Amino acid sequence: SQQGEEDPQALSIQEGENATMNCSYKTSINNLQWYRQNSGRGLVHLILIRSNEREKHSGRLRVTLDTSKKSSSLLITASRAADTASYFCATGRNNAGNMLTFGGGTRLMVKP
């Protein structure tokens, strides 16, 4: 069964606005990763945050992790139409080669 739940399931914003997606999980983790998937394509790794980290930045992306609440958020600032995609969080555990468990995903649409 999936560990992560993502919120919202779908998000529609205007270009230039910020987009925030949330992810909650149930068990203890070693790391949490965010991926992007364009329709019908493979996954692109965006950012990884370890369980001992609280915040991480990469370009227009900002990820937070709160292990006490078992939650993470992905913030995309100054969104662009090209950011339109599905975004998934995935939690990794330090067994079986860091097997990932994916959340349900958030479908983001950025309108030009």
Next chain:
Amino acid sequence: GAVVSQHPSRVICKSGTSVKIECRSLDFQATTMFWYRQFPKQSLMLMATSNEGSKATYEQGVEKDKFLINHASLTLSTLTVTSAHPEDSSFYICSARDTTSGTYEQYFGPGTRLTVT
């Protein structure tokens, strides 16, 4: 960055036939690869963990005799869908972890869309 390829990208087969999907790590070694299945507008569901030189570990509810996994080398894992049925139609994605890098990052293939008619 590390690249994972899948072949074929799309396949259509008739019900009852078998289909083999390949997953290759192109510029790194992967002792562990993962196979996922994704139905339309849904998330990725892990099917099995493929270990080089040993038997794959299947997730609960995944039939190991139907989804045969072979990880014969450090750069290649194959998934064979045997006696395919229309309900097996899905997007199959593999991932691999660069086990020499010391990182947790996994690299995903572009996926294979299987349609069983």
